[in-house]
Amino acid sequence: MTSSQTHRTIDAIWRIESPKLIAGLTRMVRDVGLAEDLAQDALVIALQRWPESGIPDNPGAWLMTAAKRKAIDLLRRNKLRDEKYAEMAQTTELYTEDDLERNMDGEIGDDLLRLIFMTCHPVLSREARVALTLRLLCGLTTDEIARSFLTAESTIAQRIVRAKRTLSSRKVPFEVPAGEELQERLSAVLEVIYLMFNEGYSATNGDHWLRPLLCQEALRLGRVLAEIAPEEPEVHGLVALMEIQSSRFKTRVSASGEPVLLMDQNRAQWDRLLIRRGLAALERCRKLGRPLGPYALQAAISACHAQAPAAADTDWARIAALYEALSRVAPSPIVELNRAVAISMAFGPAFGLQLVDELMHEPALKEYHLLPSVRGDLLAKLGRMDEARSEFERAAAMTRNSREQELLLKRAAACRGTQNE
Amino acid sequence: MRFMMIVKATTDSEAGVLPSPELLEAMQRYNEELARAGVMLGADGLHPSSSAIRISYPEPGGKPKVVDGPFTEAKEMIAGYTLIEVKSREEAIEWALRMPDPHGYGQGQIELRQVFEMEDLTDNPEAIAKDNALRQQLEEQQKA
Structure with a gap:
């Protein structure tokens, strides 16, 4: 392997391993900023050594061991003066190589889940949550995040630094919330993922209609979440929604770059694999036997379109009913507007117009x-x-x-x- | 980017011999790892070629020739595949290298192939225009 090839391979390994690495380290040192620094240090060592030594058999465990050694070095240099490192010494000392192996395998899902709850914590602004999640859980560079948001790299870098500082100063715990708090915090996590997806799916300004990287990262993170939190119906609902929406990715824009509306899209080009995955996720959600939440209902609506062989076959009456259910669990003028469209398609434009006219003075839609x-x-x-x-x-x-x-x-x-x- | 990891057939897979429990467990662990990383799109295993047919066109423009399985040359056939979605070719290679040896007795072989996607096919605006014109024509024919 040439050195540039090795570097590309290391990049790929970093993408696969860094979320697990940072999650595991955060558990040890209880500080997400420090955990990321330690993981980065380990990466630097790998970049120095691997081009010569070759890539180790278990690169994840190798990086974890290197990061842990770095942590201990840091500790010794600080001679235990700093309270934080002293605390860390207690936790790290408990770790043997065996523990590390176990952590890389079994409990890593739990650590990832804790990390997601941390990066999506409500003490952070929505923008900060999205940036930090992309950075720590998707392994994107600040440059990649900046490009996806059409923002300067320094802005994103600052946003991430501040977010990490806030998490540390507000002592946000590294844990999965329990009881009543869980549902609320889970919605915050799902909101971040869906924000990320929507930012990519339909840019609100500029000439770029689609920014695929963010969509792909959101979908990937959703799929991860579905594996580590399989008992939560809304997680599957959100995954179903993103899978089905992604299936239309390539038909949303014409060859000349103009947007193509759902009803005019070439259904032969919809991605059947993603539709199948979306329907399967919706099924997983339904099997949990709880009432459908807002994401699941939106996914069910999306599924109606996906299952209609031609635009004319769309079951608008069912879609109207699903929008009505949605307006009960998550009432909003936008849902009403969509319900009006579905009703006009099912029962005629005059009925739809009646509903739309009622929305004309809605301040939220001004x-x-x-x-x-x-x-x-x-x-x-x-x-x-x-x-x-x-x-x-x-x-x-x-x-x-x-x-x-x-x-x-x-x-x-x-x-x-x-x-x- | 989508990649297909193709597991080649072996004398055992062709004979319908099930993999050892250890291999099955390793495979399951690997598949879970792919799913937990959010990269797994799908995976399937195929029946041995004894139940397959092969269709060939030895003469251009001629009729197809149908031959019943089983076929010889196991390594030219596939026994299963796993479809993944990743960010780079290197990431796909890394995942492919982590797949357990699919045979364990010397015949294990995995082939990694990139899947064509619309972006690859739509680089050429002329091709897109032609494709659209053809589609429109077909739709009009259907309507007629």
């Missing part, structure tokens, strides 16, 4: 471009072209995505065309 966009669509279907056009124009002025804006203006122009005929 800046939401999809409201005039949907209203324009319903008006156009009812032949009220003048009103439809002005709604599409209003929607175009509200969206921040330039591609979407183009599409809306095109629809507005089409209304004028029909009218002139």
